[in-house]
Amino acid sequence: MSTTRNRIRLGIATAFIVTASFIPGHVRAQDGYTSPRNADIDARGARSVEISASAGSLRVEGRSGLSQVRIRGTARASERRWLDGIKLVAERRGDLIFIKVEIPDDNRTVWDAIGGNSHYRGLDLVIEVPPSLALDVGDRSGEAAFVNVGALTLNDGSGEIEIRGAKGSVRVHDGSGTIDIDGVQGNLRIHDGSGEIRARNISGDVIVDSDGSGSINVSGVGGTMRVENDGSGNIDVDRIGGDFVVDDGGGGSISHSGVRGTVDIPDRKRGRRSNR
Numbered sequence: 251m252s253t254t255r256n257r258i259r260l261g262i263a264t265a266f267i268v269t270a271s272f273i274p275g276h277v278r279a280q281d282g283y284t285s286p287r288n289a290d291i292d293a294r295g296a297r298s299v300e301i302s303a304s305a306g307s308l309r310v311e312g313r314s315g316l317s318q319v320r321i322r323g324t325a326r327a328s329e330r331r332w333l334d335g336i337k338l339v340a341e342r343r344g345d346l347i348f349i350k351v352e353i354p355d356d357n358r359t360v361w362d363a364i365g366g367n368s369h370y371r372g373l374d375l376v377i378e379v380p381p382s383l384a385l386d387v388g389d390r391s392g393e394a395a396f397v398n399v400g401a402l403t404l405n406d407g408s409g410e411i412e413i414r415g416a417k418g419s420v421r422v423h424d425g426s427g428t429i430d431i432d433g434v435q436g437n438l439r440i441h442d443g444s445g446e447i448r449a450r451n452i453s454g455d456v457i458v459d460s461d462g463s464g465s466i467n468v469s470g471v472g473g474t475m476r477v478e479n480d481g482s483g484n485i486d487v488d489r490i491g492g493d494f495v496v497d498d499g500g501g502g503s504i505s506h507s508g509v510r511g512t513v514d515i516p517d518r519k520r521g522r523r524s525n526r
Contacts, residue, residue, distance in 0.1 A: 283330045287323035287373060289340035291347050298384040299377075302350040305391050306372035312381030312398035312417070319347050320378040328370045336373055349377065381417050401436065419454065428464075437473070446483075455492070465502070474511065 294317050301310070306326065325336040337352040351373045372392070379385070384401040387394075392409045396402055401418030404411070408426045419436030422429060425443045437454035440447060446464045449456060455473035458466060458480070465483040468475055474492035477485060480500035487494055493511035496504060504515050 282326060282328040282370065283333055284327075285325050285333050287321075287325050287336070287338040289321045289338060291319045291321075291340055291342055293317055293319050293347060293380050293383065295345060296342070296347050296380075296383060297345040298386060299347045299349065299379055301375075301377070301385065301387045301389075303375060303387070303389040303392075303394075304351040304353050304373065305370070306351070306374040307392045308375050308377075308387075308389050308394045310377045310379060310385065310387070310396045310399055312400065312415075313378045314381060316378060316380045318378075319349075319380075319383075321349060322376045323351075324374045326370065326372050326374065332371050336371060338373065338375075347383070349375075351375070384418065461500075475509075 299319060321338065321340055323338050325333055327333050327336065335354040339348070339350040339352060341348050353371050353373065379399065381398055381400050385399055386403045388405045390407045394404070394406055394409060395412040396414070396416065398415045398417070400416070401420070402413065402416055403421045404423070406422070406424045406427070410427045411422065411424060411429045413420060413431040415433040417435050419438070420431070420434050421439045423441045424445070427445045429440065429442060429445060429447045431438065431449040432451055434452045434454070438449060438452045438456045440458045442458070442461045442464070444463045447458065447461065447466045449468045451470045453472040456468055456471050456475045458477045460479045461477070461483065462481045463483055466477065466480065466485045469488040471489065472491045474495065475487050475490045476495040477497065477499070479498045480496070480502070482501040484502040485496060485499065485504045487506045489508040490506070491510055494506050494509045494513050496515040499516050506513060
């Protein structure tokens with residue numbers, strides 16, 4: 251019965267494909283040409299949102315009382331003719347809301363210098379969601395910010411990441427760029443290639459399963475703080491409600507204070523430890 255209902259819902263789901271129906275923007279020194287890409291999707295009965303972003307900035311905000319997912323986008327290109335190919339796909343798939351950015355010729359979705367000229371195609375997105383919806387986000391490049399959202403899984407290629415007030419557990423897999431997190435009602439797990447990690451006010455456990463380079467600064471953890479593998483960069487933690495464990499500390503120093511549980515760090519780092 252539920253399978254049949256899902257098929258019916260999928261068949262009648264409202265889909266928005268925002269394409270080249272636009273009002274060209276004014277030419278600007280950095281942005282080139284711009285045009286809007288907008289959509290609203292009914293979120294009643296939905297359980298999650300999947301976002302596949304590309305080049306451009308991404309901001310997702312949780313809004314209490316919201317019954318829609320609201321998407322406001324700005325397509326940007328260094329040449330007017332390229333705007334036509336920048337598309338926003340937004341549709342309801344059963345209890346999933348699916349959002350995808352489509353940009354042709356992906357090898358030109360970053361700034362590059364060819365003959366002294368900058369070439370760019372991207373789509374900046376601001377998305378408002380009910381905070382009860384879980385987020386599964388893939389972002390290729392550009393800054394990404396998440397404010398007052400629910401549970402979040404993020405796969406990010408490059409660019410700064412900011413997370414504020416997540417009302418659920420958070421998982422981040424990041425290639426490069428600073429990660430700045432303040433407020434998670436749940437557990438936090440991070441896999442990071444390079445860039446500084448800053449995290450504060452995490453109610454559950456914090457696990458850094460891998461960090462290639464860059465410092466790790468964590469404070470205000472309700473549970474255990476664990477670093478499984480660290481390449482280079484200092485580790486500094488403060489106010490840990492559970493244990494503090496470093497399995498492989500790499501080449502940087504380790505300092506800690508206010509750890510209520512057991513401290514377990516590599517022997518070679520013990521001469522540098524503190525517990526103020």
